[in-house]
Amino acid sequence: MNDDVSIRMNNEDSLAPPASLFAPRPDKKGPKTISILLIMGSVLMLLVGWGDIQNSMAEDFPDADLDAILGNYQNQDINITEEEYQEYHDDVRDDGAYSVRGYSLMVGGALVLSGGFLLFRLNMLGVKLSLAGSIIGLLGGFGGTWMMVQVSEKMLPEEVTKITELMSYLCGV
Incomplete structure (x- = not known):
């Protein structure tokens, strides 16, 4: 090789820098x-x-769940009867709030699950699927809970409506 094209300086006899x-x-x-x-x-x-x-x-709303919910409200001195909560459940069901939230969380959860497995295999499609599932779950979950809050404003005490509204914001964050 010609000395004019060398990458080493003239008169440099040192070794190349270590890797x-x-x-x-x-x-x-x-x-x-x-x-x-x-x-x-x-x-x-x-x-x-x-x-x-x-x-x-x-x-009807399941009795085991209903007892736990009503017991929690009664511990906070909020008076709700079983009939009032069953009527609330019927209106929420008829309004479609359970369906909106349930199906969006199922679709979003399935996308996040498949995206998680793909990401574990270091496939970049997993990131996109997980992100899409998270957005679907967030929007549908928030929308369904918002529909529940609208129904509860008409039927349940103000404290219960406020708790439902705050929980929807917390779960959305």
């Missing part, structure tokens, strides 16, 4: 950790969605 001790590598643990969190969150979305779908098909 980096820590070569940059793509991170594989981070996306896999995120995917595990996505899978666990999607299971929660699917369970809540399934519960809302069951409520949308039920004639």
